[in-house]
Amino acid sequence: MQLASYKINEHNQALLPAHERAFNYLSAEIPHAAHIMQQLTDFQVAIPSWALGTGGTRFGRFPGGGEPRSLEEKINDVGLLHQLNQSSGAISLHIPWDVPDNPAHIKAVAAQHGLRFDAMNSNTFQDQPGQALSYKFGSLQHVSKDVRKQAIEHNIAVIEQGIALGSDVLSVWLSDGSCFPGQLNFRQAFQNTLESLQEIYAALPDNWKIFVEYKAAEPNFYSTTVGDWGQSLLFANKLGPKAYSLVDLGHHLPNANIEQIVSLLLMEGKLGGFHFNDSKFGDDDLTVGSIKPYQLFLIFNELVEGMDARNMTHHTDLAWMIDASHNVKDPLEDLLQSVEAIMISYAQALLVDRKKLYAAQQANDVVTAQEVLQQAFRTDVRPLVAAARLQAGGALQPLALFRSEKIREQLIRERGSKVMATGL
Numbered sequence: 001m002q003l004a005s006y007k008i009n010e011h012n013q014a015l016l017p018a019h020e021r022a023f024n025y026l027s028a029e030i031p032h033a034a035h036i037m038q039q040l041t042d043f044q045v046a047i048p049s050w051a052l053g054t055g056g057t058r059f060g061r062f063p064g065g066g067e068p069r070s071l072e073e074k075i076n077d078v079g080l081l082h083q084l085n086q087s088s089g090a091i092s093l094h095i096p097w098d099v100p101d102n103p104a105h106i107k108a109v110a111a112q113h114g115l116r117f118d119a120m121n122s123n124t125f126q127d128q129p130g131q132a133l134s135y136k137f138g139s140l141q142h143v144s145k146d147v148r149k150q151a152i153e154h155n156i157a158v159i160e161q162g163i164a165l166g167s168d169v170l171s172v173w174l175s176d177g178s179c180f181p182g183q184l185n186f187r188q189a190f191q192n193t194l195e196s197l198q199e200i201y202a203a204l205p206d207n208w209k210i211f212v213e214y215k216a217a218e219p220n221f222y223s224t225t226v227g228d229w230g231q232s233l234l235f236a237n238k239l240g241p242k243a244y245s246l247v248d249l250g251h252h253l254p255n256a257n258i259e260q261i262v263s264l265l266l267m268e269g270k271l272g273g274f275h276f277n278d279s280k281f282g283d284d285d286l287t288v289g290s291i292k293p294y295q296l297f298l299i300f301n302e303l304v305e306g307m308d309a310r311n312m313t314h315h316t317d318l319a320w321m322i323d324a325s326h327n328v329k330d331p332l333e334d335l336l337q338s339v340e341a342i343m344i345s346y347a348q349a350l351l352v353d354r355k356k357l358y359a360a361q362q363a364n365d366v367v368t369a370q371e372v373l374q375q376a377f378r379t380d381v382r383p384l385v386a387a388a389r390l391q392a393g394g395a396l397q398p399l400a401l402f403r404s405e406k407i408r409e410q411l412i413r414e415r416g417s418k419v420m421a422t423g424l
């Protein structure tokens with residue numbers, strides 16, 4: 001479904017006087033408000049195809065109804081989000097959960113919503129029906145050359161599907177590792193993985209990138225073959241200039257300084273992509289900014305500073321994606337909250353007085369350095385984010401409009417209450 005555009009206009013008109021009061025108050029304090037609004041408008045966050053249904057844990061899944069039954073319906077859902085917030089202009093597909101059987105048709109459906117295809121995600125962490133060999137003991141790291149070959153061929157097939165859709169990134173997350181001491185020879189597992197990735201790398205078109213995502217633990221609990229940013233960077237450096245590390249916020253050990261990792265990967269020119277979520281304990285896949293909003297701001301602060309230091313274009317030079325799972329919320333509402341949290345943190349990072357911060361750092365003025373960062377973090381930038389959305393044709397309050405238009409109820413009527421989207 002699509003929302004009639006007059007509905008967005010009516011919603012905006014009703015909220016306009018209050019919005020303008022708040023925006024005028026805030027923008028009077030920000031000398032470069034118009035420039036920040038343009039940066040916010042340009043910034044698009046990809047929605048993964050697996051986040052549109054209700055997620056579960058290994059203990060259960062409780063679908064809320066109206067979930068997309070097909071790839072077309074998933075694209076429609078992302079189109080709806082984009083219509084509301086004008087910041088979700090891309091979709092990231094997971095193969096084989098969302099194989100585009102007819103790529104020309106799928107491309108056309110996406111184009112109707114103004115969406116492009118972000119990174120393609122391969123999957124060698126599950127066995128699929130009819131699959132010849134099992135990934136129980138890993139895929140690209142596997143002791144058997146035949147298993148490795150099967151996993152390599154899957155990744156190359158994903159690249160080919162991505163080419164047909166106009167994507168230009170293969171994102172690889174491996175669950176490879178071990179559950180018990182002695183199970184793996186670490187060096188052999190690394191070398192097998194490297195050789196497998198080299199074969200995949202050789203199949204990348206010239207304009208493509210490959211992202212190597214790392215994760216500290218789960219599903220393997222003793223070792224993970226791409227377990228942290230050091231291992232990911234080793235692979236990316238050994239593979240070559242088209243290979244990059246990918247940072248997923250939930251894939252670190254507790255209290256890891258993710259903003260420092262981001263800063264150094266950017267310095268090395270090896271940060272390729274970013275997966276947003278939030279967590280309390282591990283890879284919880286919670287709504288972005290719901291647990292640690294200050295950390296999210298600090299990460300954005302380093303992203304902005306590090307990208308500017310290398311003259312990178314914020315919205316195109318890194319791949320931005322949400323990677324979350326929604327077990328108790330409406331997935332679309334959760335995604336609206338996540339995108340809003342990302343835009344708020346990005347706007348706050350753009351507000352940081354960099355000259356003042358640099359001067360404080362050079363003078364070892366720790367107090368002023370903290371004040372500079374917290375001045376930006378404690379600024380309520382929501383009217384600025386809303387103004388950018390309004391200017392782009394979105395809704396002043398996407399979540400409120402989603403609810404008042406009873407969009408989920410409409411989707412349940414259209415698709416039924418007992419449907420379960422593909423994904424985890």
Ligand SMILES: [Mn+2]
Pocket residue numbers: 173213248275323
């Ligand atoms: Mn991820």
